[in-house]
Amino acid sequence: MNEKNSTAERLEGSLVAENIREALRPRIDAFVTTAQRAPRLGLLLAGDDAGSEVYVRNKILQSEKLGMETDLRRLSASATFSEAMAVVQEFNANLTVDGILVQSPLPRSMGNDAEQRIFDAIDPKKDVDGFNPRNVGRLVQNRATLVPCTPAGIVMLLDRQGVDVSGKHAVVIGRSDIVGKPMAMLLLHRHATVTICHSRTSNLKSIAASADLLVAAVGRPCFVTAEFVKNGAVVIDVGINPMTVREDIVEIFGESSKKVQAFDRRGQVLVGDVHPGVNNVAGGLTPVPGGVGPLTIAMLLSNTVSAAEARLRDSKLSVK
Amino acid sequence: MNEKNSTAERLEGSLVAENIREALRPRIDAFVTTAQRAPRLGLLLAGDDAGSEVYVRNKILQSEKLGMETDLRRLSASATFSEAMAVVQEFNANLTVDGILVQSPLPRSMGNDAEQRIFDAIDPKKDVDGFNPRNVGRLVQNRATLVPCTPAGIVMLLDRQGVDVSGKHAVVIGRSDIVGKPMAMLLLHRHATVTICHSRTSNLKSIAASADLLVAAVGRPCFVTAEFVKNGAVVIDVGINPMTVREDIVEIFGESSKKVQAFDRRGQVLVGDVHPGVNNVAGGLTPVPGGVGPLTIAMLLSNTVSAAEARLRDSKLSVK
Numbered sequence: 001m002n003e004k005n006s007t008a009e010r011l012e013g014s015l016v017a018e019n020i021r022e023a024l025r026p027r028i029d030a031f032v033t034t035a036q037r038a039p040r041l042g043l044l045l046a047g048d049d050a051g052s053e054v055y056v057r058n059k060i061l062q063s064e065k066l067g068m069e070t071d072l073r074r075l076s077a078s079a080t081f082s083e084a085m086a087v088v089q090e091f092n093a094n095l096t097v098d099g100i101l102v103q104s105p106l107p108r109s110m111g112n113d114a115e116q117r118i119f120d121a122i123d124p125k126k127d128v129d130g131f132n133p134r135n136v137g138r139l140v141q142n143r144a145t146l147v148p149c150t151p152a153g154i155v156m157l158l159d160r161q162g163v164d165v166s167g168k169h170a171v172v173i174g175r176s177d178i179v180g181k182p183m184a185m186l187l188l189h190r191h192a193t194v195t196i197c198h199s200r201t202s203n204l205k206s207i208a209a210s211a212d213l214l215v216a217a218v219g220r221p222c223f224v225t226a227e228f229v230k231n232g233a234v235v236i237d238v239g240i241n242p243m244t245v246r247e248d249i250v251e252i253f254g255e256s257s258k259k260v261q262a263f264d265r266r267g268q269v270l271v272g273d274v275h276p277g278v279n280n281v282a283g284g285l286t287p288v289p290g291g292v293g294p295l296t297i298a299m300l301l302s303n304t305v306s307a308a309e310a311r312l313r314d315s316k317l318s319v320k
Numbered sequence: 321m322n323e324k325n326s327t328a329e330r331l332e333g334s335l336v337a338e339n340i341r342e343a344l345r346p347r348i349d350a351f352v353t354t355a356q357r358a359p360r361l362g363l364l365l366a367g368d369d370a371g372s373e374v375y376v377r378n379k380i381l382q383s384e385k386l387g388m389e390t391d392l393r394r395l396s397a398s399a400t401f402s403e404a405m406a407v408v409q410e411f412n413a414n415l416t417v418d419g420i421l422v423q424s425p426l427p428r429s430m431g432n433d434a435e436q437r438i439f440d441a442i443d444p445k446k447d448v449d450g451f452n453p454r455n456v457g458r459l460v461q462n463r464a465t466l467v468p469c470t471p472a473g474i475v476m477l478l479d480r481q482g483v484d485v486s487g488k489h490a491v492v493i494g495r496s497d498i499v500g501k502p503m504a505m506l507l508l509h510r511h512a513t514v515t516i517c518h519s520r521t522s523n524l525k526s527i528a529a530s531a532d533l534l535v536a537a538v539g540r541p542c543f544v545t546a547e548f549v550k551n552g553a554v555v556i557d558v559g560i561n562p563m564t565v566r567e568d569i570v571e572i573f574g575e576s577s578k579k580v581q582a583f584d585r586r587g588q589v590l591v592g593d594v595h596p597g598v599n600n601v602a603g604g605l606t607p608v609p610g611g612v613g614p615l616t617i618a619m620l621l622s623n624t625v626s627a628a629e630a631r632l633r634d635s636k637l638s639v640k
Contacts, residue, residue, distance in 0.1 A: 133457030140456050140501055167520045181460055195515040200487045
């Protein structure tokens with residue numbers, strides 16, 4: 001617990017992500033020795049979303065840095081749903097593909113339910129995002145093998161930081177299938193008392209301010225101000241929001257801040273869901289960037305290795 | 321909202337259950353007309369648990385009263401896991417079985433994970449308890465067709481009573497796969513702010529007392545006292561606990577209470593998780609018996625009809 005007006009401990013997700021990646025190396029080596037090939041991640045990138053390009057490039061770079069293989073399939077923005085589904089079916093059938101990642105968002109023309117239909121079709125054993133309903137159900141039942149990467153990464157961070165949530169009040173702001181709901185389940189399994197808040201929540205501030213652990217997955221820049229935070233609470237900032245108006249950035253971060261300097265170089269900055277003023281109240285806070293983002297990618301690599309190992313075990317069993 | 325010391329509205333689950341059953345009649349008639357057979361529920365009862373006997377008898381009686389068919393398979397307490405699995409596989413394969421119910425608990429000799437392995441094996445389309453991981457995942461994703469019966473029944477009760485939980489604070493005490501977790505998800509989808517509490521929760525009383533809707537699924541007789549309840553809150557009592565010591569019953573319910581009279585006739589009474597003193601604080605309260613219990617069975621019938629209808633639609637589609 002920090003005193004008010006002291007500075008929150010900076011919870012360096014990037015350092016923990018580095019630890020996660022290093023711990024994967026011997027597992028990958030062992031896999032290569034036994035399987036005579038590297039774990040392989042199949043990726044589908046459809047359309048021309050600029051953010052998706054960056055994310056997919058990062059995922060591929062980091063996979064290959066660890067000695068894993070990747071297989072990127074690109075579809076144009078005008079590709080049909082059937083073309084996307086055909087890629088997934090091919091990845092499903094390919095014995096050397098261990099993990100399948102379909103980058104969101106899919107082109108709108110594929111329909112509103114395209115992503116869910118794709119996730120439904122991915123072989124649950126290759127579902128490294130953990131979005132297939134069977135994997136979602138197993139997560140609820142506390143026996144998941146492939147857990148959605150962002151909440152899984154947050155749990156790793158809490159563990160490495162020695163944050164014990166048992167009996168504590170955890171408040172998750174946001175109820176998405178990707179972050180909010182799986183985060184709530186993971187914290188519940190670690191014996192936290194868990195509250196899920198969202199856009200319809202009355203008294204959001206006072207509920208958030210009762211949290212020992214506050215997870216902000218709102219998608220609104222600097223939405224969670226110091227008033228939302230109990231003194232000494234641990235705050236996890238899941239948001240990655242672009243800000244493009246200089247005056248707004250100056251108002252929040254100050255004229256001489258690094259954010260403004262970065263804006264002046266690049267014309268845009270990425271900010272979290274948490275206001276910098278929370279630093280004066282929280283006991284610990286993840287930075288943006290360098291907090292949850294690197295953890296998410298590290299857990300994708302970890303899930304891919306886990307999937308590869310499980311598939312190798314299964315294939316040995318079926319040979320016996 | 322009721323004033324303190326007035327009596328909470330009695331939320332008659334048995335009346336709502338009757339409405340649910342009546343609404344099923346025309347659907348069953350239509351099914352019979354089209355399918356030339358009645359919807360059928362396959363039940364597996366293994367072992368000699370006295371409570372299970374009563375539950376299964378009730379489920380069969382109520383199914384048949386509505387014109388549905390049942391197929392009860394009994395296994396002795398010494399039956400093996402393989403025998404139980406064989407019954408499930410037979411139900412899965414049988415085209416005239418629409419729903420499959422495996423009564424908990426299975427005999428201990430079948431192993432700790434026997435129930436989950438059985439639920440994993442049940443055809444998700446016949447999984448009228450909603451315990452198969454695929455159905456659990458679909459519930460989390462807010463697109464379930466077969467929802468666990470107790471929380472589904474509670475939602476029906478809230479709807480019929482006109483209780484709107486949107487933006488309100490719902491507190492669920494209990495985190496079981498059967499009640500607590502699916503209840504939390506259903507309330508979240510109805511836009512409640514949801515807190516899940518459990519045995520490790522600190523400050524349980526004060527968290528419960530902040531709830532507009534309090535769902536008690538603790539399994540401890542009369543555990544939730546008036547101090548746990550905000551004035552005017554709606555309280556749902558999921559507990560069904562036997563009490564067998566007369567003095568305890570007298571102390572809680574009073575010497576001249578119906579509970580004591582019932583005990584003097586039968587040597588045992590069933591009580592909920594909620595203390596009768598809550599009647600003086602809550603705005604509404606489900607009785608035990610006559611509250612959640614009848615709703616649970618009604619939703620089992622409803623799930624069986626829904627499963628039958630869906631299977632009929634699927635078979636027509638596959639004929640086309």
